[in-house]
Amino acid sequence: MNAPAAYNFAYLDEQTKRMxxxxxxxxxxxxxxxxxxxxxxxxxPYGWGTGGVQVTAAILGPEDVLKVIDQGSDDTTNAISIxxxxxxxxxxxxxxxxxxxxVIQTRHRIPEAPLHGxxxxxxxxxxxxxxxxxxxxxxxxxxxxxxxxxxxxxxKLYEDIARFGHIATSYAYPVKVNARxxxxxxxxxxxxxxxxxxxxxxxxxxxxxEKRIYAIPPHTQVTSxxxxxxxxxxxxxxxxxxxxxxxxxxxxxxxxxxxxxxxxVCSDTDYCETRQASGHRGxxxxxxxxxxxxx
Amino acid sequence: MYVAVKGGERAIENAHRLLAHERRGDxxxxxxxLAQIAGxxxxxxxxxxxxxxxxxxxxxxxxxxxARGDMIEAIFLVRAFRATLxxxxxxEPVDTARMQVRRRISSTFKDIPGGQILGPTFDYxxxxxxxxxxxxxxxxxxxxxxxxxxxxxxxxxxxxxDGLIEPSPKADADTPVGDLTREPLSFPADxxxxxQNLARADEGFLLALGYSSQRGYGRNHPFAGEIRFGExxxxxxxxxxxxAVPLGSITLTECQMVNQFKGSTTEAPCFTRGYGxxxxxxxxKTMSMxxxxxxxxxxxxxxxxxxxxxxxxFVMSHSDNVQxxxxxxHLKLPHYVDFQSELGxxxxxxxxxxxxxxxxxxxxxx
Numbered sequence: 089m090n091a092p093a094a095y096n097f098a099y100l101d102e103q104t105k106r107m108x109x110x111x112x113x114x115x116x117x118x119x120x121x122x123x124x125x126x127x128x129x130x131x132x133p134y135g136w137g138t139g140g141v142q143v144t145a146a147i148l149g150p151e152d153v154l155k156v157i158d159q160g161s162d163d164t165t166n167a168i169s170i171x172x173x174x175x176x177x178x179x180x181x182x183x184x185x186x187x188x189x190x191v192i193q194t195r196h197r198i199p200e201a202p203l204h205g206x207x208x209x210x211x212x213x214x215x216x217x218x219x220x221x222x223x224x225x226x227x228x229x230x231x232x233x234x235x236x237x238x239x240x241x242x243x244k245l246y247e248d249i250a251r252f253g254h255i256a257t258s259y260a261y262p263v264k265v266n267a268r269x270x271x272x273x274x275x276x277x278x279x280x281x282x283x284x285x286x287x288x289x290x291x292x293x294x295x296x297x298e299k300r301i302y303a304i305p306p307h308t309q310v311t312s313x314x315x316x317x318x319x320x321x322x323x324x325x326x327x328x329x330x331x332x333x334x335x336x337x338x339x340x341x342x343x344x345x346x347x348x349x350x351x352x353v354c355s356d357t358d359y360c361e362t363r364q365a366s367g368h369r370g371x372x373x374x375x376x377x378x379x380x381x382x383x
Numbered sequence: 384m385y386v387a388v389k390g391g392e393r394a395i396e397n398a399h400r401l402l403a404h405e406r407r408g409d410x411x412x413x414x415x416x417l418a419q420i421a422g423x424x425x426x427x428x429x430x431x432x433x434x435x436x437x438x439x440x441x442x443x444x445x446x447x448x449x450a451r452g453d454m455i456e457a458i459f460l461v462r463a464f465r466a467t468l469x470x471x472x473x474x475e476p477v478d479t480a481r482m483q484v485r486r487r488i489s490s491t492f493k494d495i496p497g498g499q500i501l502g503p504t505f506d507y508x509x510x511x512x513x514x515x516x517x518x519x520x521x522x523x524x525x526x527x528x529x530x531x532x533x534x535x536x537x538x539x540x541x542x543x544x545d546g547l548i549e550p551s552p553k554a555d556a557d558t559p560v561g562d563l564t565r566e567p568l569s570f571p572a573d574x575x576x577x578x579q580n581l582a583r584a585d586e587g588f589l590l591a592l593g594y595s596s597q598r599g600y601g602r603n604h605p606f607a608g609e610i611r612f613g614e615x616x617x618x619x620x621x622x623x624x625x626x627a628v629p630l631g632s633i634t635l636t637e638c639q640m641v642n643q644f645k646g647s648t649t650e651a652p653c654f655t656r657g658y659g660x661x662x663x664x665x666x667x668k669t670m671s672m673x674x675x676x677x678x679x680x681x682x683x684x685x686x687x688x689x690x691x692x693x694x695x696x697f698v699m700s701h702s703d704n705v706q707x708x709x710x711x712x713h714l715k716l717p718h719y720v721d722f723q724s725e726l727g728x729x730x731x732x733x734x735x736x737x738x739x740x741x742x743x744x745x746x747x748x749x
Contacts, residue, residue: 095467099467101467101469124567124568124569125567126563126564126565126566126567127567128466128564129459129462129463129465129466129705130463130466131463133459133705133708133709133712133713134705134706134708134709134710134713135706135709135710135711135712135713136709136713136716138709158716158717159717159718159719159720160720163391164391164717165391165394165395166716166717168391168392168395169395172392195716196718196720196721197720214710214713224696225696226569226570226696226700227570227571227696252732253732253735254728254731254732256728256732258721258724258725258727258728259720259721259724259725260721275718275720275721276720277720277721277723277724278724279724297706297709297710299567299568323724323727323728324727325723325727338720338723339723340719340720340723341719341723341726355719355720355723
């Protein structure tokens, strides 16, 4: 039997990393364009962040400091699982601090704290094709991108307005990158869209199952699709965070009882904890949950 | 007081510990060994090797044990291991005409050179649960005779001699065979990539698609020209010595379907081919694969694409069970951020709906 031996730094072999880096470089050169790459099976399932994991594995160096978030939180199970994977296979330092991290892998959120130059934000992407739900065929959507033929998307947004009075897309809200490619920002809430515009950090997007990588280089124009008379708006539940009273952060809705009780707290746990540590206290306190230790 | 959700790390560890405990089952019962799985659940091992895309019986048995018998989980384990293996090169094409045949049947001719050989098969067994098997049962030794010296040409080769079936395309030594694990797939895909995709594809998915073609969704009139199962030699061209050296033998099942003929005013009519090949004894898989392969040749053969089984983007994008299970099961992951966004939008739309309804009521009252 070929017993699994010790794995290479950050799991992937150097040849595979080189292949992924080539795709990343191409993606950076053509902002918003989806570059096909030979994504392979990772030790976690497709749809659970294998695209992000492959991108992170390809760019990680021994000096990097890694942060992994899911739904904005460092403590969700999948974020923990991915962070542990790189701590084990690459031995890199990990952090929960947005400011201290050099590489941040994320699912569904962009951190609230502004990113700075030199940082890389790696998004996990389930369906990279923004036109997929309008046109299921890859051959067709690639042609539409090549010709910049985005009328179908505008018709969809217009039909939303005609039916509901609003654009009825609340997450994975399509953007145009560098005035050329329409891009799926991954299923982040549209609240996060403006953070992608002119961002000093490099933004990389990895879709493992769909075998695509795309990128937004630092300081690139990213605009959310809209109409002059129906401009893009952010959505945020109108309340301060119950823990840190932030009134500018995206909130998670927590069901507190079965009688309609709700509370709203920051989805970005690092942002919330940093604010609490510097004295911002809300109506509720967050005692860290202590688990009983079993032998 | 609100208690922040923390401590997932310990929860994960404990869940895995519990899983290992459940996997072991009743500790008073002896643990199942890899040799038992490889030897007595051989068809499960074959399927894991075929869809896991790695020929290693022992590793496949380990994967089945580790996966508690969940086949797709076992296939996933093998695939993830396979992805880390270095590539030394590609072997010479295997020659199934020179197979050491253990089973070989044709449904198109009553007798064929080399004969029909049933071999180990469930066919013609009565599906009656055997209570004797519940206890340990030593089966009778198999009947044996001397190996037949007769050659066993492939049925499609016999048809080919008369030009009754389209020739298989000649391999071009200068054009390497595609590999979708090394290069990202793009459409339209050629037959080499389609066959690779189908060879790795989920058996159940191919079975359903093949079945749909038989029921009229893209019918292609198949006959099982030949199914053969046995051992073939694998040879590798060693650059150092300058000739192909044998690496060993692997067990394969091959199915060649003979399908509806085509022809035109300029071309004589002849049967067409559908091809299936898989590791181990995998008849259902290779037969389904051959049906789907033939259906996917619609574009090449100038047939109208009207059914899902003929649509290569549809078939190839959804055939991989490791991809499919990952994406279906990822719905277990938290989605509260998107869901909160949707909740916000829905509440707003409902509020506007009821406000408009109220305004209408007011107007009607006035």
